[in-house]
Amino acid sequence: MTAAEPALVVKYGGAAMKGGRLSAAAVRALSVLVGGCRRLVLVHGGGREVTEEAARRGLTPRFVDGLRVTDADMMDVVRMVLVDRINKDLVGQLRSVGIPAIGLSGEDGGMMTARTLRVDGVARFGRVGEVDAVDTKVLTTACEKGLVPVVASVAPDADGLPHNLNADTAAAALAAALSADQLVYVSDVEGLMADPADPSSVIARMSGDDLAALLSARPPLGGMLPKLSGALTALRSGVPVVRLVGDQALLGACTADTGRGTTLHL
Numbered sequence: 001m002t003a004a005e006p007a008l009v010v011k012y013g014g015a016a017m018k019g020g021r022l023s024a025a026a027v028r029a030l031s032v033l034v035g036g037c038r039r040l041v042l043v044h045g046g047g048r049e050v051t052e053e054a055a056r057r058g059l060t061p062r063f064v065d066g067l068r069v070t071d072a073d074m075m076d077v078v079r080m081v082l083v084d085r086i087n088k089d090l091v092g093q094l095r096s097v098g099i100p101a102i103g104l105s106g107e108d109g110g111m112m113t114a115r116t117l118r119v120d121g122v123a124r125f126g127r128v129g130e131v132d133a134v135d136t137k138v139l140t141t142a143c144e145k146g147l148v149p150v151v152a153s154v155a156p157d158a159d160g161l162p163h164n165l166n167a168d169t170a171a172a173a174l175a176a177a178l179s180a181d182q183l184v185y186v187s188d189v190e191g192l193m194a195d196p197a198d199p200s201s202v203i204a205r206m207s208g209d210d211l212a213a214l215l216s217a218r219p220p221l222g223g224m225l226p227k228l229s230g231a232l233t234a235l236r237s238g239v240p241v242v243r244l245v246g247d248q249a250l251l252g253a254c255t256a257d258t259g260r261g262t263t264l265h266l
């Protein structure tokens with residue numbers, strides 16, 4: 001396998017996890033995908049588990065524009081839950097069915113560096129980062145050795161201070177850096193809905209231009225916002241297709257255009 005092999009980045013959101021685990025359908029899909037000759041990278045979320053752990057410690061989660069305001073205490077929780085708990089649990093779950101997973105975060109092998117996210121020069125989210133740089137070497141090397149990198153969205157800044165990255169944003173940055181042929185977001189909804197209260201209103205296809213227009217209108221999008229922003233970043237970086245699907249549609253989304261979920265394209 002070489003860096004020229006097609007790359008697939010799958011981001012599995014905390015919303016679709018049950019007890020910090022991937023669904024059976026998602027594990028089956030990944031088993032099939034890893035058998036194909038491609039660089040497969042799994043990025044995971046876990047926002048809901050972070051919120052639960054924070055509450056157990058008496059910390060009150062606060063979100064602005066879908067991003068968790070992250071002080072030093074919250075950063076400890078984020079890192080513990082995403083890197084030490086969920087990442088290891090997912091690696092264990094995948095290895096137990098024979099998928100050769102290896103757990104990583106941006107802190108490993110210099111894979112991702114972050115800079116503090118600032119709005120008008122102000123770090124209003126605390127220790128939340130935006131991706132500064134991606135070094136794909138560790139991912140590509142792992143894939144060449146037949147391993148499946150499982151990535152937690154924590155990355156150090158230039159001084160080595162860990163930052164909290166939104167997992168959708170991290171997945172988009174990795175897909176762009178790997179020149180992935182596809183980025184797939186798996187969540188607890190079947191795709192982008194025209195009416196979030198109506199599951200039958202999933203939008204089947206949208207172009208990057210229409211997506212940009214939608215985002216500039218700033219509608220309330222909740223957890224969809226970082227996915228759509230990430231999708232636009234990925235499309236503009238040359239990733240030709242981004243799909244938003246539920247866990248049951250993961251395999252189909254990666255192997256063909258099944259018509260399920262939302263397909264975002266150039």
Ligand SMILES: Nc1ncnc2c1ncn2[C@@H]1O[C@H](COP(=O)(O)OP(=O)(O)O)[C@@H](O)[C@H]1O
Nearest residue numbers: 013014015187189191192193196221222223224
């Ligand atoms: N227009 C929309 N279409 C689909 N989902 C939406 C929309 N607006 C808001 N959402 C919300 O986005 C959520 C998914 O985002 P999030 O909870 O962050 O999931 P994940 O953990 O997978 O990143 C859905 O559960 C849904 O409630």
Ligand SMILES: CC(=O)N[C@@H](CCC(=O)OP(=O)(O)O)C(=O)O
Nearest residue numbers: 014045046047067068165166167
């Ligand atoms: C900055 C920021 O908001 N980071 C996220 C990281 C986890 C994440 O993105 O998890 P999901 O994909 O399950 O939402 C958080 O702290 O919740």
